Amino acid sequence: MGYVNGLKCRECGREYPVDPIYVCEFCFGPLEVIYDYKNIKKMLKRKTIEKREESLWRYKELLPIDGEPQVGLNSGFTPLVRADNLAAALGVRELYVKDDTVAHPTLSFKDRVVAVALTKAKEFGFDTVACASTGNLAHSVSAHGAKAGFKRFVFIPASLEQSKIVASLVYEPNLVAVDGNYDEVNRLCSEIANKYPWAFVNINIRPFYAEGSKTQGFEIIEQLGWEAPDNVVVPCASGSLLTKVWKAFKEFREIGLIKKLGTKVFAAQATGCSPISAAIKQGSDIIKPVKPNTVAKSLAIGNPADGYYACHIVKETGGYAEDVSDEEIIDGIKLLAKTEGIFAETAGGVTVAAAKKLIAQGRIGRNERTVICITGNGLKTQEALTGHTAEMHHIKPNMAAFEEIFKKIS
Amino acid sequence: MAVKVRIPTPLQRLTEGKEEVEGMAGSVIGLINDLETRYPGIAERISDGGKIRRFVNVYVNEEDIRFLQAEQTPVKDGDEVSIVPAIAGGQTACS
Numbered sequence: 029m030g031y032v033n034g035l036k037c038r039e040c041g042r043e044y045p046v047d048p049i050y051v052c053e054f055c056f057g058p059l060e061v062i063y064d065y066k067n068i069k070k071m072l073k074r075k076t077i078e079k080r081e082e083s084l085w086r087y088k089e090l091l092p093i094d095g096e097p098q099v100g101l102n103s104g105f106t107p108l109v110r111a112d113n114l115a116a117a118l119g120v121r122e123l124y125v126k127d128d129t130v131a132h133p134t135l136s137f138k139d140r141v142v143a144v145a146l147t148k149a150k151e152f153g154f155d156t157v158a159c160a161s162t163g164n165l166a167h168s169v170s171a172h173g174a175k176a177g178f179k180r181f182v183f184i185p186a187s188l189e190q191s192k193i194v195a196s197l198v199y200e201p202n203l204v205a206v207d208g209n210y211d212e213v214n215r216l217c218s219e220i221a222n223k224y225p226w227a228f229v230n231i232n233i234r235p236f237y238a239e240g241s242k243t244q245g246f247e248i249i250e251q252l253g254w255e256a257p258d259n260v261v262v263p264c265a266s267g268s269l270l271t272k273v274w275k276a277f278k279e280f281r282e283i284g285l286i287k288k289l290g291t292k293v294f295a296a297q298a299t300g301c302s303p304i305s306a307a308i309k310q311g312s313d314i315i316k317p318v319k320p321n322t323v324a325k326s327l328a329i330g331n332p333a334d335g336y337y338a339c340h341i342v343k344e345t346g347g348y349a350e351d352v353s354d355e356e357i358i359d360g361i362k363l364l365a366k367t368e369g370i371f372a373e374t375a376g377g378v379t380v381a382a383a384k385k386l387i388a389q390g391r392i393g394r395n396e397r398t399v400i401c402i403t404g405n406g407l408k409t410q411e412a413l414t415g416h417t418a419e420m421h422h423i424k425p426n427m428a429a430f431e432e433i434f435k436k437i438s
Numbered sequence: 439m440a441v442k443v444r445i446p447t448p449l450q451r452l453t454e455g456k457e458e459v460e461g462m463a464g465s466v467i468g469l470i471n472d473l474e475t476r477y478p479g480i481a482e483r484i485s486d487g488g489k490i491r492r493f494v495n496v497y498v499n500e501e502d503i504r505f506l507q508a509e510q511t512p513v514k515d516g517d518e519v520s521i522v523p524a525i526a527g528g529q530t531a532c533s
Contacts, residue, residue, distance in 0.1 A: 039492060053448070054483065056493040056523035314504055333524075336492060 030094035031068050035059040035235055038337070046092075048152050048232040058333070059235045061092040069283040074254055077285075084140050084243035090279055091144055091243070092236045098150045099176045100143020102132045104243050108251035108399070113367035114380075118387050122397040124257070125364070126248055129372055129405040133171045134195075136164035136373070136404035137244060137269070142172045142229060144240030149227035155179055156226040160217040162210055163192045163326055164373075164404055169229060170199035181226065183213050189411060210328070241269045245276025248399050249286060256286055258396035259347070261294045261383045263375045263403055264304045265327040267338030270295055273401065274341045293341050294392070295349040296382030298322035298374075302351035304335045309349060313339045323354040323412050324374040326404060348391045352381035358416045360384070361406060371406035379403075441469060441513045444520040452480045461519070466496060467509040469519065484521060485509075495522045 035044040039057025050059055068089045080086035084104025085097040107127045115123035128137040142165070149157050158181040159169045166182045173180040180201035184193070185208060196203055206213045221228040229237045249256055256277050262270040274293050281289045297305040300322030303315050315335035320328035332338070342349060352360065357374055360381035365371050372380070383400050386392045406413075421437070423429040440460040445453050453459050454477075462472040467488055474481035484494050489509060496503045497520040503511045513519060 040486075051493075051523070055486070055491050056448075057491070058493070316505070317502075 031064045031089050032092050032094070033062045033064050036062045046094075048154075048227065050232055050234045061235055061239055063090065063279075065279070065282050072283060072285070074250075074285060077250065084143060084240070084247075087243055087246045090246070090276075090283075092239050093144070093147050094151055097143075097147055099146035099172050100132075100139060103139045103143040103172075104131070105247060106131055108248060109368060109370065111368050111400075114364060117363060117367050118384050120387055120392070120394050120396070120398060124248075124252070124397075124399045125368060125370060126244060126399055126401045127370055128244065128401070128403050129370055129376070133175075134164070134167040135408065136168065137241065137401075138164040138168040138404075139172065140243050141237045141240035142168040145227070145229040145233045145237035146172050146176050146178065148233060148236040149178070149229075150176065152227065154225070154227035156181065156224075158182065158217070158220070158226045158228045159230055160184075160210070160214045160228075161230075162188060162328075163408065165230065166192070166196045166201075166203075167199075167408075170196045170201040170203075173201065174199045181220075183217050183220075185210050185213050191411070192408065195408065211330075238268050238272060241272035242276035242279070244269070244401060245273035246280065248273070249277065249280050252397070252399075254286055256280075256289050256291045257399045258290070259292045259294060259392050259398040261296055261379055261386065261392075261398065261400045263327055263379045263382075263401065264295045264297050264332065264335075264338055264349075265329045265375075266332045267295075267304055267334035267336075269401070269403070270338045271334050271341060274345070291345060292347040292392075293345045294347040294382070294386055295338055295342050296379045297349065297351040298324040298327055298357060298378050299351040299353050300324075301328045301330060303330065304332055304338050305349035305351040307335065307339050308342050313343075315339070322357075322374075324357055324378050325409070326373060326375050327378060348386065350382040350385045350389075352378055352385065356381040356384075358413065361413065362416070364402070365406070370402065372402045373404040373406050373409045374412050375404055376402040376406070439515040441515060442518045443469065443473065444518070446521055446523055448523065449480060449483055449521070452477045452483070461513075463514045463517075464512070465509065466490070466498065466503055466511045466513060466519070469513055493524045495524050496520070497522065 037052035037057045038060050040055040072089045077086050082105040109125040111123045111125045131139040156179040157173050160183045182201045183204045186205035221231045227233050280286045301320035303318050317331035320330045357377035360377035364380045379400050421433045443459050443461050461469045
């Protein structure tokens with residue numbers, strides 16, 4: 029199998045063979061995987077997909093691998109939850125939560141991209157995988173890499189919370205804590221990637237890695253009964269996920285798995301780091317870098333690599349962007365939890381709160397079908413909620429004490 | 439005195455290995471066209487149709503020209519211009 033024609037520069041269109049490269053040598057634009065859609069169209073039908081295992085690899089023809097999947101065989105195919113309670117709270121008729129809080133094995137959508145990146149790393153013959161991360165990506169590379177038998181180097185800012193460090197260390201990667209902020213860690217990693225022959229999933233493997241995000245889009249369409257939603261709300265850090273969800277929708281149309289595609293794509297950001305949302309609101313495609321200051325740390329990329337492309341997709345599809353304060357993010361997390369029983373990380377609070385605003389503004393129609401993408405689990409970032417949750421009832425171990433507080437509650 | 443221009447590693451092949459070259463005062467785009475006369479091929483790597491390429495950042499005295507007057511940003515003798523490809527390092531997803 030293998031339906032990849034090669035890599036192509038998104039800017040100048042120069043083509044490259046399939047290699048662990050990520051930047052156009054000529055114009056420095058990002059490289060993107062190109063597929064042989066004609067042949068995929070001939071062989072990939074709804075029935076073929078439906079018969080396969082419930083993992084992200086059921087769409088393997090549209091993923092950038094040559095052989096069979098090797099890593100993350102249980103990743104993907106998370107629930108698309110019909111969210112009637114949240115819909116009622118927000119005043120819309122039909123709302124769904126794409127729930128990657130239960131992604132396998134590390135409870136965030138990064139399990140998708142890393143499954144694809146590490147399968148590709150195996151194909152390229154790497155024995156060591158690496159990443160720079162502040163959390164979810166570190167967990168996923170550590171876990172997937174352990175199962176797949178890779179040596180692992182994971183670089184984090186030394187100031188990271190203890191809970192996040194433990195959630196990486198348990199898989200026993202080589203965890204390197206760097207005295208510096210995330211940008212400095214990343215710069216160091218670029219230098220290391222130039223010197224050591226490692227598969228840095230978000231550097232030299234990035235064109236392949238990023239394709240894994242498409243599986244969230246494929247699943248949304250399949251789980252809606254092979255229909256695209258009217259609206260999709262996607263949280264933006266680098267903007268990559270938004271571009272790939274849209275690419276997935278377009279690919280399904282391209283190969284004939286859906287006929288109609290009229291989805292509006294909406295971007296959600298935290299106000300404390302909203303370069304993409306700011307550009308969209310100003311009707312511009314120039315991304316002005318910012319210094320992040322938000323509780324939504326997993327979205328805190330001040331200079332988003334795919335921001336330009338995300339802006340264009342939002343504009344092209346008739347969507348919009350919203351950004352929300354830390355307080356709104358916390359409220360969003362709590363709203364999703366108490367209406368749908370889903371505990372999302374701060375990025376999920378951003379998406380819920382942004383969707384709420386977009387609905388209130390009438391940009392998302394009340395009678396339309398909307399999907400919101402929830403990308404990670406709240407158990408990882410509990411400190412964000414400290415002091416903001418409901419309070420517990422503390423009693424002595426006797427019935428009278430219980431009856432007393434029960435009266436207050438009811 | 440002229441404008442000092444810092445050349446990134448991937449483009450130094452075009453500047454005979456020099457990290458820093460000198461160029462003519464005027465505008466940023468004028469400066470790039472001026473470099474082209476001495477280092478043929480460099481202009482099309484940095485710009486396309488008179489516009490700086492999207493993944494090339496140009497700084498005049500450490501300020502990104504997108505926040506000045508873009509290609510028309512004036513440069514005068516003694517200014518320092520840096521050309522920095524925005525390759526993914528420093529921009530990748532961090533979550």
